[in-house]
Amino acid sequence: MTAHMTALPAVLADTVRWRAALAREAGLFAPLASGARIGLVAEDAVLPGGPTDARMLVWEKARDGMAVSECEFGSFEAADVDVLIAIDAQAQAELDRELSGDVIAAMRRLLRAGHLLFFARRTLAALEDAGYEGLLEQMGFAFLGACR
Amino acid sequence: MTAGEAKLAHLFAPTRIGSLEIPNRIKYGACCVSNYNTRDGHITPRELARTRVIASTGCGIITNQGAYPDPRGEGKAYFRQVALFDDKFMPQFETIAGYIRDAGAIAIQQILHAGRYGGIDLGYCVQPSIVPQTLPHFRPPREITKAQIRQTIAEHAQAAERAVRAGFHGTEVTSFMGYLLANFNSRFTNRRSDEYGGSLENRGRFMRELIDAIKQATPGHPLVVRLNGAELMDRWGGNSEEECFELMQQAAQAGVDMISVTVGWQEAPESSIGRDIPPGHWNRLAAKAKRLLPGVPIAFGVRLPDPVMANDCLARGEFDFWEVCRPLLADPDLIHKAREGRLDEARRCIGSLNCLSRLFRDLPYSCTMNPMLGHEVEPEYHVRPAAVKKNVMVIGAGPAGMECAITAAKRGHSVTVFERGERIGGSLSGYAAHDLARPEDLASVISHYEVMSAKQGVRIEFGAEVNPKFMRSRLHEFDVAVVAAGARIDMAAWRGVEGHERLADAILVASGKAECGERVVVLGGGKIALTLAESLKKRGHAITIVEADKRIAADVMPSFKWRHNTWIEELGIPVHTSTRVTRIAAGCIDVVNDKGVKSSIAADTVIAAAPRIANQALFHELEWMVDELHGIGDALIARGIDAAISEGYRLGCRI
Ligand SMILES: Cc1cc2nc3c(=O)[nH]c(=O)nc-3n(C[C@H](O)[C@H](O)[C@H](O)COP(=O)(O)O)c2cc1C
Ligand code: SF4
Numbered sequence: 128m129t130a131h132m133t134a135l136p137a138v139l140a141d142t143v144r145w146r147a148a149l150a151r152e153a154g155l156f157a158p159l160a161s162g163a164r165i166g167l168v169a170e171d172a173v174l175p176g177g178p179t180d181a182r183m184l185v186w187e188k189a190r191d192g193m194a195v196s197e198c199e200f201g202s203f204e205a206a207d208v209d210v211l212i213a214i215d216a217q218a219q220a221e222l223d224r225e226l227s228g229d230v231i232a233a234m235r236r237l238l239r240a241g242h243l244l245f246f247a248r249r250t251l252a253a254l255e256d257a258g259y260e261g262l263l264e265q266m267g268f269a270f271l272g273a274c275r
Numbered sequence: 276m277t278a279g280e281a282k283l284a285h286l287f288a289p290t291r292i293g294s295l296e297i298p299n300r301i302k303y304g305a306c307c308v309s310n311y312n313t314r315d316g317h318i319t320p321r322e323l324a325r326t327r328v329i330a331s332t333g334c335g336i337i338t339n340q341g342a343y344p345d346p347r348g349e350g351k352a353y354f355r356q357v358a359l360f361d362d363k364f365m366p367q368f369e370t371i372a373g374y375i376r377d378a379g380a381i382a383i384q385q386i387l388h389a390g391r392y393g394g395i396d397l398g399y400c401v402q403p404s405i406v407p408q409t410l411p412h413f414r415p416p417r418e419i420t421k422a423q424i425r426q427t428i429a430e431h432a433q434a435a436e437r438a439v440r441a442g443f444h445g446t447e448v449t450s451f452m453g454y455l456l457a458n459f460n461s462r463f464t465n466r467r468s469d470e471y472g473g474s475l476e477n478r479g480r481f482m483r484e485l486i487d488a489i490k491q492a493t494p495g496h497p498l499v500v501r502l503n504g505a506e507l508m509d510r511w512g513g514n515s516e517e518e519c520f521e522l523m524q525q526a527a528q529a530g531v532d533m534i535s536v537t538v539g540w541q542e543a544p545e546s547s548i549g550r551d552i553p554p555g556h557w558n559r560l561a562a563k564a565k566r567l568l569p570g571v572p573i574a575f576g577v578r579l580p581d582p583v584m585a586n587d588c589l590a591r592g593e594f595d596f597w598e599v600c601r602p603l604l605a606d607p608d609l610i611h612k613a614r615e616g617r618l619d620e621a622r623r624c625i626g627s628l629n630c631l632s633r634l635f636r637d638l639p640y641s642c643t644m645n646p647m648l649g650h651e652v653e654p655e656y657h658v659r660p661a662a663v664k665k666n667v668m669v670i671g672a673g674p675a676g677m678e679c680a681i682t683a684a685k686r687g688h689s690v691t692v693f694e695r696g697e698r699i700g701g702s703l704s705g706y707a708a709h710d711l712a713r714p715e716d717l718a719s720v721i722s723h724y725e726v727m728s729a730k731q732g733v734r735i736e737f738g739a740e741v742n743p744k745f746m747r748s749r750l751h752e753f754d755v756a757v758v759a760a761g762a763r764i765d766m767a768a769w770r771g772v773e774g775h776e777r778l779a780d781a782i783l784v785a786s787g788k789a790e791c792g793e794r795v796v797v798l799g800g801g802k803i804a805l806t807l808a809e810s811l812k813k814r815g816h817a818i819t820i821v822e823a824d825k826r827i828a829a830d831v832m833p834s835f836k837w838r839h840n841t842w843i844e845e846l847g848i849p850v851h852t853s854t855r856v857t858r859i860a861a862g863c864i865d866v867v868n869d870k871g872v873k874s875s876i877a878a879d880t881v882i883a884a885a886p887r888i889a890n891q892a893l894f895h896e897l898e899w900m901v902d903e904l905h906g907i908g909d910a911l912i913a914r915g916i917d918a919a920i921s922e923g924y925r926l927g928c929r930i
Contacts, residue, residue, distance in 0.1 A: 215510070246409055247410075248415075250398075250415060264826070
């Protein structure tokens with residue numbers, strides 16, 4: 128299979144705009160431990176029977192802020208991220224519009240509407256130790272069983 | 276036949292399942308994972324006292340809380356969940372089965388392996404495939420091997436056999452909310468390539484083998500399976516509704532004796548049992564199951580809190596058993612009240628989800644509306660005749676005052692409530708008037724107090740000025756004074772802000788005593804502020820929220836925070852957090868945020884909805900004037916309805 132077939136959707140592949148968007152939210156990412164990694168993939172990457180060669184946008188905490196890069200997703204087990212965010216088509220379109228604005232608020236809205244799905248690849252305690260609490264709360268990820 | 280039985284003839288019609296006679300069409304749903312037990316799975320006296328109440332609710336079938344079946348604790352979902360993996364647990368199960376049988380009901384023991392939500396004491400949970408948690412509260416997944424599948428099925432069967440030996444008539448396995456059975460059934464969590472994964476036929480194999488093993492281990496004893504009519508996970512690869520129903524067909528073919536239709540997974544993006552879901556919303560799923568499987572008894576009750584509605588559904592043949600859970604937490608006498616034509620006395624479940632919020636904080640569950648729940652074992656929580664009959668003055672007719680007044684009156688005290696306003700309810704009336712979820716729920720609390728105070732002979736003096744002079748003029752009539760005067764907005768806290776005299780008090784706005792202009796700024800981000808802001812926005816005002824704290828909804832119950840946050844976003848209400856008001860002028864306010872950035876917001880009306888302060892002045896005024904002086908609810912510390920009802924009840928039991 129060629130990379131072309133499962134290339135990241137345009138909005139996720141736009142590392143330049145993401146870098147700028149994350150830089151605007153520097154305060155939110157400041158508590159993250161160095162090396163903390165958040166992955167973003169298109170929804171089909173996490174759906175049953177999805178492509179096996181999907182790509183992933185990675186935000187990584189570096190010394191001078193958040194680095195943004197692209198790499199292979201592989202699978203739930205292989206993806207080397209603390210947190211994985213899957214994004215459906217509607218969310219991709221909306222993020223494309225919001226990338227120059229308040230992208231965190233947009234993600235929170237999309238999560239609540241069910242257009243984003245968040246997967247924790249580490250335990251709650253490990254995420255908290257790595258400084259995620261504020262960020263994930265700000266993004267609207269439920270930290271407790273959301274039986275509602 | 277009683278009046279209620281005649282009116283709700285379908286609900287109270289006896290029936291049979293196989294050789295078992297069932298006195299009515301009501302099944303107590305397994306709503307009892309309580310966290311009351313020991314960390315190693317033993318049932319405590321607290322649990323036994325609670326199950327005794329459950330047994331006597333009047334339901335024809337009683338399902339006892341889900342016990343985990345494996346010694347490793349992979350199936351264990353809650354820290355203090357009961358276990359049934361060994362005979363050592365049997366004596367208490369025998370006691371519970373005895374309670375249920377003595378009450379004339381059919382006893383069903385649920386076996387609950389929580390799968391994806393299990394392994395609470397372990398560093399992992401087991402699932403058909405590795406799909407990481409979307410709720411990080413839960414444990415990281417391990418893929419269950421085929422050998423472990425066989426072992427897990429055997430453990431379920433052994434647990435079921437134990438339950439039957441303990442005296443239960445039958446057993447139940449549950450996939451409610453996304454437990455192990457649901458994990459195998461669902462495409463979301465089952466991505467296996469062996470015979471347990473892939474096609475629906477393969478995904479259902481675990482369930483069919485489970486049913487088969489339990490039926491073989493407990494021949495002649497009914498087995499109930501709880502299955503999702505909708506997972507609400509389909510947009511993320513979970514089962515479609517059609518697949519859910521095909522799985523029900525598989526269960527039926529495998530010989531299950533009853534299917535209980537449930538809705539939703541814990542991690543589903545949609546709400547399924549919250550207050551914003553109208554009663555009866557999911558009935559169509561039960562009706563569909565019944566149409567598909569006319570020969571299989573169908574139980575259903577998700578967000579169907581009303582016996583009258585349930586009776587109508589039974590009459591229409593939408594299901595065979597009303598499976599009721601939270602309504603019986605809120606009022607364990609609901610069925611008796613229905614039978615005796617006293618439904619006006621019922622305490623309705625208001626869908627607050629305090630119960631589940633507490634479970635997910637690893638606390639024993641409790642109920643907003645039923646302060647006794649979980650305390651049945653404690654004599655201090657029981658309403659017993661008072662040894663000395665007293666004249667009791669209660670100041671304030673909110674939930675705390677009314678709960679106290681009615682409880683004290685039940686014990687034989689002579690009770691008079693003094694209320695400044697013209698009706699019962701206190702600040703709850705304000706919430707009910709502005710609630711976007713379901714005002715009827717909150718209004719039902721008020722009408723319950725109206726009915727019960729009248730029936731218990733509680734006198735209420737409305738329009739009674741709650742000031743020390745008036746109270747002093749009446750105090751000689753009373754042995755006890757209870758200050759239940761609630762809380763208010765602390766307007767004095769704003770005195771340092773230029774233009775503070777322009778502020779409108781949120782309580783006055785909520786009660787309709789103060790008008791708002793078109794552009795409104797609400798100061799505060801707590802539940803009063805949010806409820807009012809949402810309601811005013813719906814009524815056409817342009818609203819902005821200004822909150823000094825980092826985030827809004829700090830005083831909102833965990834299970835409802837997301838709801839307010841969502842409404843605020845859906846309604847497009849701008850929220851300025853970490854922001855203070857510095858000046859209130861005609862037509863605008865000036866604010867500054869934590870980074871020192873200043874701005875102005877246009878405003879015709881500025882509402883102070885924070886901070887709240889307890890109305891405590893009367894404590895000092897009355898201290899030397901009455902034999903006994905007590906305080907309850909928000910008059911002690913401003914909190915909310917849970918504390919108000921609980922403290923009112925406890926004091927009522929104690930006076
Ligand atoms: C506190 C609580 C505990 C519950 N425990 C269980 C359980 O052990 N097993 C289960 O299958 N469902 C359990 N449930 C789900 C209920 O049985 C029921 O399906 C759900 O609450 C919807 O019905 P309702 O609207 O009548 O409450 C629980 C629900 C609550 C509120
Ligand atoms: S806590 Fe709330 S939702 Fe739970 S049973 Fe009581 S009233 Fe109903």
